[in-house]
Amino acid sequence: MTQATREDAPREIPVGSSSVFVMVGAPGAGKGTQAQRLAVSLDLLPVSTGDLFRTALREGAPLGAEIRRYVEKGALVPDPVTLRVVRERLRQPDAAHGVVLDGFPRTRAQAEALDSMLAQGRTRVAAALYIEVETPELVRRLAGRRVCSGPGQHIFHLDSRPPRRPGVCDVDGTPLVQRSDDEPETIRARLARQLPPMYEVVDHYQGTGVLHAVRGDRPMDEIAEELLRIAQRALKPS
């Protein structure tokens, strides 16, 4: 089962992305936004595993059906499936120039698998960009989400998308509520599970010499500029 990648790739096309950037950061660190911005600035393809899974789910069988089994149980998609999805995406022509990975690798094992995947195509991670945000600040950011109690379930955020009238949905005027998932205690528990694997990924890239940490407690634009400078330096032939 784990060897399925070889059989369903009739021609063994290596992953040919010439510039591979990896965004690393906790939920709430803003890495999705920064991945998009960096990709636009450098004309790279943003590759979010979350988006890839959603696309596969929409398109259905066979991969979507397999992913659905895990997603429906609330389980993480296992590494062999994730790796297959990433590998297939990186093989597409639009990924050839380079990619910014977001949501992958999530663990040390995935980071190692990515390294060997890239080595087969004679390339490597150009830079791992780690957006560092302290846990209390992550909790504060994640706890700011409010959802309207109407059928539209419109989403707001106390910092980044505040409603025009406090506590009331702009669209349908129903009261905004905090989901139990977004309560600080729940968020802290979730982060306690999610952060250790992320620190392993950080360690991994520290070890391979491509880690660049930036402080994430600053305005988005400032972070974006710093990430762009780092990425441009990493792209220069040495």
Ligand SMILES: [Zn+2]
């Ligand atoms: Zn609403």
